[in-house]
Amino acid sequence: MARINASIITIGDELLIGQVIDxxxxxxxxxxxxxxxxxxRRVAVGDxxxxxxxxxxxxxxxxxxxxxxxxxxxxxxxITKPLLCKYFGGNLVVDDKVLQHVKGIFERRxxxxxxxxxxxxxxxxxxxxxxxxxGTAPGMWFTKNNKVIISMPGVPFEMMxxxxxxxxxxxxxxxxSDVIQHRSIITAGEGESFLAERIQDLEEALxxxxxxxxxxxxxxxxxxxxxxxxxxxxxxxxxxxxxxxLANRLEHCVISLQDLPLEQIVGKSLVEKxxxxxLAESCTGGNLAHLLTQAxxxxxxxxxxxxxxxxxxxxxxxxxxxxxxxxxxxxxxxxASEMAKGAADLLRADYTLAITGLLSGTKDEHGVEPGTVWxxxxxxxxxxxxxxxxFYDRLRNKEMATQMALLYLWRVINGKV
Amino acid sequence: MARINASIITIGDELLIGQVIDxxxxxxxxxxxxxxxxxxRRVAVGDxxxxxxxxxxxxxxxxxxxxxxxxxxxxxxxITKPLLCKYFGGNLVVDDKVLQHVKGIFERRxxxxxxxxxxxxxxxxxxxxxxxxxGTAPGMWFTKNNKVIISMPGVPFEMMxxxxxxxxxxxxxxxxSDVIQHRSIITAGEGESFLAERIQDLEEALxxxxxxxxxxxxxxxxxxxxxxxxxxxxxxxxxxxxxxxLANRLEHCVISLQDLPLEQIVGKSLVEKxxxxxLAESCTGGNLAHLLTQAxxxxxxxxxxxxxxxxxxxxxxxxxxxxxxxxxxxxxxxxASEMAKGAADLLRADYTLAITGLLSGTKDEHGVEPGTVWxxxxxxxxxxxxxxxxFYDRLRNKEMATQMALLYLWRVINGKV
Numbered sequence: 001m002a003r004i005n006a007s008i009i010t011i012g013d014e015l016l017i018g019q020v021i022d023x024x025x026x027x028x029x030x031x032x033x034x035x036x037x038x039x040x041r042r043v044a045v046g047d048x049x050x051x052x053x054x055x056x057x058x059x060x061x062x063x064x065x066x067x068x069x070x071x072x073x074x075x076x077x078x079i080t081k082p083l084l085c086k087y088f089g090g091n092l093v094v095d096d097k098v099l100q101h102v103k104g105i106f107e108r109r110x111x112x113x114x115x116x117x118x119x120x121x122x123x124x125x126x127x128x129x130x131x132x133x134x135g136t137a138p139g140m141w142f143t144k145n146n147k148v149i150i151s152m153p154g155v156p157f158e159m160m161x162x163x164x165x166x167x168x169x170x171x172x173x174x175x176x177s178d179v180i181q182h183r184s185i186i187t188a189g190e191g192e193s194f195l196a197e198r199i200q201d202l203e204e205a206l207x208x209x210x211x212x213x214x215x216x217x218x219x220x221x222x223x224x225x226x227x228x229x230x231x232x233x234x235x236x237x238x239x240x241x242x243x244x245x246l247a248n249r250l251e252h253c254v255i256s257l258q259d260l261p262l263e264q265i266v267g268k269s270l271v272e273k274x275x276x277x278x279l280a281e282s283c284t285g286g287n288l289a290h291l292l293t294q295a296x297x298x299x300x301x302x303x304x305x306x307x308x309x310x311x312x313x314x315x316x317x318x319x320x321x322x323x324x325x326x327x328x329x330x331x332x333x334x335x336a337s338e339m340a341k342g343a344a345d346l347l348r349a350d351y352t353l354a355i356t357g358l359l360s361g362t363k364d365e366h367g368v369e370p371g372t373v374w375x376x377x378x379x380x381x382x383x384x385x386x387x388x389x390x391f392y393d394r395l396r397n398k399e400m401a402t403q404m405a406l407l408y409l410w411r412v413i414n415g416k417v
Numbered sequence: 418m419a420r421i422n423a424s425i426i427t428i429g430d431e432l433l434i435g436q437v438i439d440x441x442x443x444x445x446x447x448x449x450x451x452x453x454x455x456x457x458r459r460v461a462v463g464d465x466x467x468x469x470x471x472x473x474x475x476x477x478x479x480x481x482x483x484x485x486x487x488x489x490x491x492x493x494x495x496i497t498k499p500l501l502c503k504y505f506g507g508n509l510v511v512d513d514k515v516l517q518h519v520k521g522i523f524e525r526r527x528x529x530x531x532x533x534x535x536x537x538x539x540x541x542x543x544x545x546x547x548x549x550x551x552g553t554a555p556g557m558w559f560t561k562n563n564k565v566i567i568s569m570p571g572v573p574f575e576m577m578x579x580x581x582x583x584x585x586x587x588x589x590x591x592x593x594s595d596v597i598q599h600r601s602i603i604t605a606g607e608g609e610s611f612l613a614e615r616i617q618d619l620e621e622a623l624x625x626x627x628x629x630x631x632x633x634x635x636x637x638x639x640x641x642x643x644x645x646x647x648x649x650x651x652x653x654x655x656x657x658x659x660x661x662x663l664a665n666r667l668e669h670c671v672i673s674l675q676d677l678p679l680e681q682i683v684g685k686s687l688v689e690k691x692x693x694x695x696l697a698e699s700c701t702g703g704n705l706a707h708l709l710t711q712a713x714x715x716x717x718x719x720x721x722x723x724x725x726x727x728x729x730x731x732x733x734x735x736x737x738x739x740x741x742x743x744x745x746x747x748x749x750x751x752x753a754s755e756m757a758k759g760a761a762d763l764l765r766a767d768y769t770l771a772i773t774g775l776l777s778g779t780k781d782e783h784g785v786e787p788g789t790v791w792x793x794x795x796x797x798x799x800x801x802x803x804x805x806x807x808f809y810d811r812l813r814n815k816e817m818a819t820q821m822a823l824l825y826l827w828r829v830i831n832g833k834v
Contacts (some may be wrong), residue, residue, distance in 0.1 A: 285707025293702025
């Protein structure tokens with residue numbers, strides 16, 4: 001079975017000057033992977049004819065499927081459509097279906113339509129139009145020398161709709177390709193060198209078609225096995241065996257065999273225990289609540305968070321005593337514990353986590369070092385407290401504190417402290 | 418003055434299968450831009466010798482400065498260092514300074530050091546070692562045919578430290594280059610087509626060396642002017658004139674002339690008014706508080722947020738009446754207003770914003786459509802309320818609700834409602 005390779009070209013000066021972070025490519029890569037199509041290269045170029053033209057020439061040398069995003073809007077910096085039309089030798093013509101769709105969008109939003117919006121209904125006569133149900137710029141599908149070239153708008157949700165509605169079904173029909181599978185082992189509490197040491201023999205014994213990668217982040221390491229084969233069922237069994245082998249060896253630090261963000265791993269534990277969660281956040285400033293509510297299921301276990309950023313809110317809303325604040329300071333085990341108790345009274349959850357810390361700057365008046373964070377987790381059997389000492393800058397310490405809070409919450413819920 | 422072009426190669430399978438989003442490139446591009454070095458291309462490749470080797474060959478055809486990130490860790494999937502050594506014809510030797518540094522890191526963290534960590538102190542003998550104060554893998558600086566090739570670890574804060582400590586000062590010395598300047602006009606409430614229409618004559622009159630780009634997102638459009646020249650002061654004056662011209666024409670919808678995230682634009686308004694802010698969040702789940710506390714200055718104006726995700730928390734903590742909930746429902750003007758009043762009593766801020774919405778799913782028992790969001794903003798002169806109707810999926814609606822809440826807050830604070 002042939003291996004199908006893809007390249008992605010993202011178009012836009014905003015990507016090259018760092019004004020916008022490219023999230024499209026990662027999403028596209030995941031979707032193509034599910035079909036067994038491997039993305040071999042991703043290239044970002046600016047809004048100039050030469051840069052786009054050269055990138056087309058170059059990527060078409062090696063890939064079977066080329067996806068482009070960006071440069072299809074109604075303003076003067078959007079040059080992709082006429083360029084592709086010329087590159088593949090076509091002429092721009094109005095597409096009636098697209099025109100009706102664009103008119104409909106403006107009608108529904110009760111906005112008058114401009115000449116430049118009409119132009120969005122023009123498409124090269126040598127492409128297949130890919131319907132964009134989420135916006136005005138249609139996608140385009142060209143074929144040349146048995147290669148497929150797909151152009152889509154850069155607006156993420158428009159691109160996603162076109163990929164799912166139009167691109168994936170066509171690619172699936174067109175290419176019979178290798179199967180690619182991933183399996184993960186999410187660990188916490190050990191560095192990647194130590195993990196590598198412990199599993200060295202297992203890693204060396206992996207067959208050629210299964211690769212292992214280490215992805216460290218915020219006190220955790222994600223191990224990822226990637227396998228490639230022709231028989232989906234056989235590969236799946238083989239991958240499961242390797243995953244189990246590694247997970248058994250690393251048992252003391254495995255927290256999940258699914259590649260989920262930590263807040264969802266915590267969420268699953270709460271669902272399993274039929275337990276609810278409440279928070280009292282200071283230094284994480286609502287980030288814990290925000291992450292937890294990214295998961296749809298959070299409505300069943302997440303009651304709420306008291307984000308007490310000002311010290312007076314810790315006193316007046318959470319009931320932390322002024323004596324505690326005066327003698328121990330805002331960043332202390334005593335304050336974290338009283339925050340947890342106060343939030344538990346207000347929110348009446350099975351688990352209540354409080355967090356307070358000094359993310360950056362200089363020592364406070366109680367001699368607390370920057371990077372010091374206190375976590376307190378109140379539950380039916382008592383209260384767990386933990387001090388962290390973080391080493392980075394303010395925003396990274398905020399994220400680190402958030403992730404470590406989730407990790408200790410997972411440990412407390414699962415009785416692993 | 419010569420134009421200096423850079424390319425960035427990011428190395429790692431995780432970037433190609435979509436497991437990790439590349440934030441490094443955007444950051445690097447911004448830093449290089451400040452020196453007048455333009456990033457012309459960004460390429461992502463996997464952890465294979467062929468892919469990296471070919472990318473080196475290809476990018477070195479066109480760029481003056483080539484930056485690589487990734488593949489320098491202590492595990493088997495990290496192959497960049499031996500590859501670069503071979504590519505530039507050197508031998509791996511132990512660097513004493515790096516060795517002492519790596520040993521020190523392990524000592525401070527109280528962890529034993531492994532053979533594979535020792536290996537991190539090996540560097541090619543034909544490169545300049547770039548000291549990595551944040552981690553164990555050093556950066557490397559090669560030169561070939563008047564081109565500079567820089568290899569750095571992929572861990573963002575290690576890469577950032579190397580760029581700032583070692584790379585930028587060296588590049589500045591080496592290249593005298595064009596000046597690149599950006600100016601922004603942040604607008605809200607008008608689509609990009611309409612903006613383009615209103616400023617068409619001004620856009621057409623821009624000189625060759627000043628470009629205009631439109632970046633729409635979440636109800637806002639960021640206009641960005643990019644200018645290139647040899648005389649920094651002259652370019653700056655010219656850019657300012659063009660920016661003012663555009664901003665005057667679009668006066669009714671301009672909210673900032675600085676390219677800041679909306680939460681920081683709101684923060685600046687609060688600082689100017691010496692006012693404080695409190696929140697009662699339901700559907701945004703803490704995201705508003707999280708974004709507001711990303712800014713260092715938030716400690717001066719942001720008091721806190723009551724994230725009332727469960728309906729019972731709206732009643733018991735915020736004091737929304739059970740009658741209001743029963744007759745108007747959770748997503749209603751009445752509930753949003755009572756949430757704002759309740760939070761104002763608890764947090765005693767000058768402005769209190771409450772938000773409640775149904776982000777996805779089906780109509781609720783009060784006939785509220787999914788995508789409906791109510792915002793209430795309580796302030797000294799009364800209460801402002803606003804209904805939003807959003808059209809996207811759950812997570813996008815959450816982000817949209819967050820951004821629209823910030824926008825209406827900015828308008829209320831600045832008396833523009």
